[in-house]
Amino acid sequence: MTTRCKEEKAESPQTLKSNAFSFQSSKQNKMSPLPVPEDIALQIASFLQVPDLCSLASCSRLWRELCGSDCIWESLVRDRWPSLELSDGSSSSSAIKKPMSMGWRCFYMELHNEKAARATLVVQFVETCSSSVSLEVGEYQKAMHDLHAMQFGYQDVQMFLFKPELTVLVNLLGLHYCINWLRVPANCVLKALESRKISERQVCVKWWKLGRWSHGFRMRDELLSRRFTLIDVGLAKQDEVLAVLYRGAIHEVLRVQICVADPSSPSWSCQSAHRRG
Secondary structure, three states: OOOOOOOOOOOOOOOOOOOOOOOOOHHHHOOOOOOOOHHHHHHHHHOOOHHHHHHHHOOOHHHHHHHOOHHHHHHHHHHHOOOOOEEOOOOOOOOEEOOOOOOHHHHHHHHHHHHHHHHHHHHHHHHHHOOOOEEEHHHHHHHHHHHHHOOOOHHHHHHHOOOOOOOHHHHHHHHHHHHHHHOOOHHHHHHHHHHOOOOOOEEEEEEEEOOOEEOOEEOOEEEEEEEEEHHHHHOOOOHHHHHHHHHOOOOOEEEEEEEEOOOOOOOEEEEEEOOOO
């Protein structure tokens, strides 16, 4: 799947105000011709992102009508949610169908608000589960699958999960989702982390590994601990850790915990652990 590699502002789409120029005289309120032919103006508007498009729409009534065109907003919907299955009346019943009475701009706003509400639920789930210092891998995987089921796009992750005021565990969740599920190019992810000022935030992952058999005896289980930054994940320096998080507690791995890193702890450690009963 190809993913758009552009930085999006974290603001919600602005509501277009129809009375923006109500203070002007009736002569000024008359529609003035666009400075360029309409087809060229439409092409210009189609290159803009949502905040800039809304700003341009506030310039005049003509620009407002042009910037609200269905062809522009349909492209924005499909670009932001490329995996979204949109129904045309003949596709599967699981597809989302845009109401006939709703324009693409209103449909975009509705989807945006829906994703924002669902993102809040995921954030609350992670913060609640990790309130006792660490997050169990099963809970982490559930949150990851919830994002996939909600058909979150890359821009959704940037807007709702790449926030410095949220716990770094939510940041990691969004980053892992971008890498494993959305296949976002590394340079795009790194740029997003840096622009949100979260690239140096640190995470610690601990996992208990089943002791190996040697000469008919099983050795003690091992406790492995890895501390890393989000930028390390973006640079593919923590593929082993991501693999552990993806697989979870199965086969040779007995338990996996994710927590906010203690800066004073070593970046990597391995020690014997007593077997759990």
